[in-house]
Amino acid sequence: MTISTQSVNITRFSASRSQPQDDLLSVEEPLEISIRYGLNLEIKNLSVTMRTPGHDEELALGFLLSEGIITNYEQVIGAVQEDVNRVSVILHEDTPFDPTQFERHIYTTSSCGICAKSSIEAVRVESTLPEIIQHWTIEAPTLYRLPELLRERQADFASTGGLHAAALFTQKGELLSLREDVGRHNALDKLIGHALQTGTYPLRTQVLLLSGRASFELIQKAALAGISFVAAVGAPSTLAVQLAKEMKLVLIGFLRDTRFNVYSGVERIAS
Template sequence: MAHSRTRRILVRRHDDGASRRAPDEVAVEEPLEIRLDGHVVTTTMRTPGDDHELGVGFTWAEGLLDGARLGGVRSCGLGLDARAAFNIVDVDTGGTAEPPTPRLTPTTAACGVCGVASVEDMLDRLRPLDRTVDVPVEVMLAVADRVRPAQELFSTTGGVHAACAFHPDGEPLVVREDIGRHNAVDKVVGRLHLDGRLPAADLGLFVSGRAGFEIVQKAWAAGFGTVVAVGAPTSLSVEVAHMAGITLAAFLRPGGINVYAGEPART
């Protein structure tokens, strides 16, 4: 049973002094419980779709799959509500992963690290990247335009973010959308892991929103050497990018971009 990613509602439009009733499409937001070998890890608010990738990407970014063998991912039922029939995913390692400590609070669509004990705990297990590919500024400037045709849900609703793993020449490899910036990144990382493409040292990561700490941390965990964001970075994301050896470019705009960490390739 596939979930719809949009829902049609009736709204009142006000344009140029006129008022009328008309249908509109909004992005669906529903909870997803992520489990590891049957143990609850967290519940996150997300846009349904690519849930297996989200589960794998999230557990990878949290370091829960370190040294574990990924056996598969399955969706599970939740009660009798048909709308929630597949709002649980269980990442299966056959017991080779350490049992997780569940988060005490849900993860919202806006926050990728809510409920984590400390930032230091997340960074202690990561080491600076090496041998990643460089991405020229000219590619950074063009990547948003190359990703936009694949942003079908955004085109319909205007209410979701996109993340994209792209080749150094700017060619998109994996594009995913979600109401949460971090969810979209987790879906991309999950797809790459399922395809045996991690670490992503030969790819860049594009995000359509701001580049907060959780975005750079997830990029670091996945091995991306370059992060390009449409929105602003934060002081912590810049600091973490320097620690990781990641080139962080943000405030992407027509003809311009700011580089906050690292040094992009020259052409």
């Protein structure tokens, strides 16, 4: 059984008194992601990422896609949970893979999706992007409702206050899927991995909502998954806005209550 939260003993101070009590925290543990490839199923360790346990196979698949190692689920035989903190993805023997191009020299923390890249050039993933449908629009009142719907379904966040979330919605504002993790990039990779496993990738007609800020690596992952509409509760970075404009993605920030800012793709928002 996967455990994503853990109770710890704390002392809580309030005004002039203190008292012992239990507090619920989000679990953070390392996950080693490796692949087996070629005729002899050679093993290549790709990364160790700090994550919240759960949906580990989805996380590994989403990571491989967002790193440009795979472009579709047909290239994969399957994902295997070797033990609680290790996942291997088995590639079909004809799936091209050069192990020397995917070197990570440090582990990936829960707060960073690209910290372990070995060069500036490696930050931008060179991969074939899915065709992105750009003609559909969303009404502003539909967007206003999304953060509340997200919070209602964030079970672990409600208990701990310590998890990021990524969720997919229909154009009418219906929640399709949601994943939580201590790492915002992990939450999105889990969503993408789920889409690969269920045959819903690429995600051309869905709206992605991020519970925090919108950083460059999250916009890049969204583009690789075919997502053309990204909304975030927090702020975007300058590089995220630049990439969204390059990829012709809608990028919304500060989506709270009945307001938001549009940084790219305003023509696809209907008032």
